[in-house]
Amino acid sequence: MTRGEDGDSLPERNLRADAQRNEDAVLEAARQVFAETGVDAPVRDIAARAGVGVGTLYRRFPNRSDLVAAVFRREVDACAAEAARLSAEHPPAEALVRWLRRYTRFIATKRGLAAALHSGDPAFEALPAYFRANFEPVLTGLMQAAAAEGEIRGDVAPYDLLRAIGNLSSATGADGAAHAGSMVDLLIDGLRLGAASRAKMPDR
Amino acid sequence: MTRGEDGDSLPERNLRADAQRNEDAVLEAARQVFAETGVDAPVRDIAARAGVGVGTLYRRFPNRSDLVAAVFRREVDACAAEAARLSAEHPPAEALVRWLRRYTRFIATKRGLAAALHSGDPAFEALPAYFRANFEPVLTGLMQAAAAEGEIRGDVAPYDLLRAIGNLSSATGADGAAHAGSMVDLLIDGLRLGAASRAKMPDR
């Protein structure tokens, strides 16, 4: 039960330079291909775009779903990280709106992921928790900042909003990122209207 | 825009006797195989079990998903049809309970279907509507009859109950039809308890 190595808590270290380079290339290629073709894109296509052989890809990601999950996590990280930048560069309400648009774009690249999530593949089991653990605090922060300035209403649960946008964007499906976008704008307007009209309107 | 043939509203007629026989065999084989292995079972297996070649199968179901959808519809029909029989042979409350158990069994054979539903395949698009259009009226009838006799509470929406059972059964996943079954029994008890204790308890 004992393990000789003591520092293996970080998933990958002592990686040869070319190996690290290739891993990055694969993740970036996969991100692009998944965004263009959906998560069902063939592994060969991704390897080709990354300029590596499939063997190299499989050395790092023992199977397809591991790669999909890794790309997903990476994109969650990137999207969540942007909140800090937006908060620093814009007033709260604008930061919130910009981030919600960014999040909408994130969702839009997830074609086919919903099906994968329900496939029972172990590689995907942790993703919903990862999603929530990263996005909920971020959006909570943005919304509280905007609400504190009276720019939006304060009675909307951040997680509900995350889900609502997710549903809106995936429901429209193939045709329109445009359509989804305008629906999301509607939601955002709703957030604001609630704050603006609160003084005038009764409960409902 | 005019169509010459006037009687093509029924999907298949003038089918040669052996063709009809084979279609039935394929559907029945698919039902069994899907129940045993899940909807991801290979087409070859189904053809083999039906005692036909894959060509025969594909002649009737141009692709895999058409077969899956056809089996699904057929099982919805069978399950819904049983409500009438149960109502005729049993008092309302018992008919309801028996049907809910039957419905639970129906759900249990749907391993993997949830993922397929979200896959975007056009063959599956109409299935949720078909599901609801067939089951909701049936369960509404059963529940109203039981409620009319005071056997169950009357404030549960049939569709909610359908969904609840669906979620319960799919959530337990691989191991236990037994576990799912006992959870469903709990639901059913809840339905009854609501009616029995209504006189004693206040609003909530």
Added chain:
DNA sequence: TGATAAATGGAACCTTGTTCCGTATATGGT
């Protein structure tokens, strides 16, 4: 009982995930 349209079966093909292994190269010690 033929003539003929309908139906059959399963080999063959294509795409896609995954494995394997001979070859190439980064790296650390000398």
Added chain:
DNA sequence: ACCATATACGGAACAAGGTTCCATTTATCA
């Protein structure tokens, strides 16, 4: 700088599954 060698690479080869094709068989009907 150079070598020894553990690491990593590429892509051919394999397996599995969906789908197509067509030579052969069979139901049907006059």
